[in-house]
Amino acid sequence: MSHPLTRVLTLLELLQSNPRLTGTELAGRLDTDVRTVRRYTAHLRELGIPVEAERGRHGGYRLARGYRMPPLVLANDEALAVVLGLLAAERLGMGTAAPAGAGALAKIERVLPHALREPLAAMRETLSFTANAVTGQAPGTDVLLALGQASRARTTVGISHESWRQEHTERDIDPYGVVFHTGRWYVVGHDHLRDSLRTFRIDRITSVTPRPHRFTAPDGFDPVTHLTSTLAQGSYRWQVEVTVHGPLDAIARRLPHSAVTLTDHPTGVLLHAQAERLDGMARLLASLEWPFTIHHPDELRRALKDLADQLTAAARREPGEPPR
Numbered sequence: 001m002s003h004p005l006t007r008v009l010t011l012l013e014l015l016q017s018n019p020r021l022t023g024t025e026l027a028g029r030l031d032t033d034v035r036t037v038r039r040y041t042a043h044l045r046e047l048g049i050p051v052e053a054e055r056g057r058h059g060g061y062r063l064a065r066g067y068r069m070p071p072l073v074l075a076n077d078e079a080l081a082v083v084l085g086l087l088a089a090e091r092l093g094m095g096t097a098a099p100a101g102a103g104a105l106a107k108i109e110r111v112l113p114h115a116l117r118e119p120l121a122a123m124r125e126t127l128s129f130t131a132n133a134v135t136g137q138a139p140g141t142d143v144l145l146a147l148g149q150a151s152r153a154r155t156t157v158g159i160s161h162e163s164w165r166q167e168h169t170e171r172d173i174d175p176y177g178v179v180f181h182t183g184r185w186y187v188v189g190h191d192h193l194r195d196s197l198r199t200f201r202i203d204r205i206t207s208v209t210p211r212p213h214r215f216t217a218p219d220g221f222d223p224v225t226h227l228t229s230t231l232a233q234g235s236y237r238w239q240v241e242v243t244v245h246g247p248l249d250a251i252a253r254r255l256p257h258s259a260v261t262l263t264d265h266p267t268g269v270l271l272h273a274q275a276e277r278l279d280g281m282a283r284l285l286a287s288l289e290w291p292f293t294i295h296h297p298d299e300l301r302r303a304l305k306d307l308a309d310q311l312t313a314a315a316r317r318e319p320g321e322p323p324r
Contacts, residue, residue, distance in 0.1 A: 007032065008040045015051065015063045022060040037061075076116060082108060083120050084127075091129055093137075093183035139185045139202040144178070146208035147187050151175040154216065156192075158209040161200060169193065173200070174215035177223030181231070182272075183261050188223040190215070199230055238297055240273040240281055246290030254288060268292075278303040 007030050014021060014029055023034040030037065041051045041061055050064035074082065086105055088094075105124070109117050150157045158172050171193035179186045184201055191198035244251050245268040252262055255271075263270045268290075275281045282303040285292055294300050317323065 008043055011037070011040050012044060012049065015061060018062075020054070020060045020062045026061060074112065074116075079108070079112060079116055079120060080123070083124060087124060087127060092180075094180055137184050137201070137203040139205070143205050143208050144185060144202055146210075147175050147202065147205075148178050150208070150210065151177055151187075151189075154214050156211040156213040156215055158211055159200070159205050160207045162204050162206065164204075172211060173198070174217070176217045176221055178202070179223050179227045181224075181227060183263075186227055188226055197226070199227055238275045238278055238281070238299070240271070240275055240278075240297065240300060241295040242271045242285065242292050242300075243268045243295065244271055244285075244288060244290050244292045245269075246288070251288070251290065255284070279307065282307045 010030060011026060014026060021029075023037050026037045027034045030040075041053065044051050050067055052062055052064055054060055054062070083105065109121060112120070146157065154174075156172055156174050158170065160168070160170055162168050171191060173187070173192065174190040175187050176189040177187070179188060185203065186199050187202055187205070188199050189197070243265060248262060248264045248269050251269050251271075255262070260271050260273045263272070271292075273281065278297075278300050281300060285304070286307055294304075313323075
């Protein structure tokens with residue numbers, strides 16, 4: 001199922017809409033076990049929500065009699081700010097989990113008064129952007145929140161990281177700051193394993209573990225300045241820019257999010273990537289069903305011609321004829 005926090009919220013909704021549910025019934029609805037249900041109800045109590053447990057054959061869980069969650073009360077400008085923020089986050093590729101933004105919008109609209117719900121729905125359906133849409137690389141929600149908390153508290157964390165070469169490492173870092181840049185989330189900080197300042201893509205971090213150590217960030221250190229200057233220098237040999245003349249959603253499904261950044265453009269989809277070898281990029285582009293235009297580097301055109309020659313030779317080779 002989903003993240004444990006989502007299950008806790010789902011448990012709350014179930015208790016609000018049912019006078020009593022047994023632990024077994026709740027476990028079945030949440031796709032978990034009875035022991036975990038007890039832990040979730042304890043978490044709700046810690047949040048100040050009075051969940052009562054009744055023992056015995058006919059016992060179960062329920063909210064205290066007369067208790068209801070307070071309604072979401074937003075003024076018009078507050079509600080508009082929330083909705084616009086969610087829409088802008090989706091446009092910029094800032095989402096963490098694909099359904100999260102849509103789910104949040106649906107819940108907000110469901111609890112708002114009808115007089116405010118209809119105008120906001122109209123705004124959502126008719127709003128247009130001049131800025132190009134970005135397909136982002138979504139990190140795990142728990143990972144992103146843990147890094148943000150550690151950065152604010154100035155505490156060291158252990159991370160499980162997988163490089164673009166799919167090499168897995170465990171390391172401790174001092175997270176100086178979290179930065180969102182062109183569809184990707186990054187954490188900048190001191191890497192204890194390499195004893196140096198490093199930048200990590202957060203979508204390549206699978207878990208974060210708190211450490212009992214505190215750190216002090218360098219005076220005047222700006223994570224944004226460091227990140228943009230590091231990316232400008234480039235750690236790869238080739239900086240690739242190509243326009244793919246096709247629909248953004250379909251192209252995004254065909255290309256690995258870890259390797260490319262896609263931006264909606266009037267003439268198609270602008271693809272940015274970094275590469276050590278251009279023959280691999282040529283094969284990636286050749287696998288697409290849409291035409292494309294190379295902006296740079298010009299050497300990519302040569303790599304495509306070499307690939308075309310290889311394919312032509314393979315098409316002409318007769319059975320039994322050795323490759324040349």
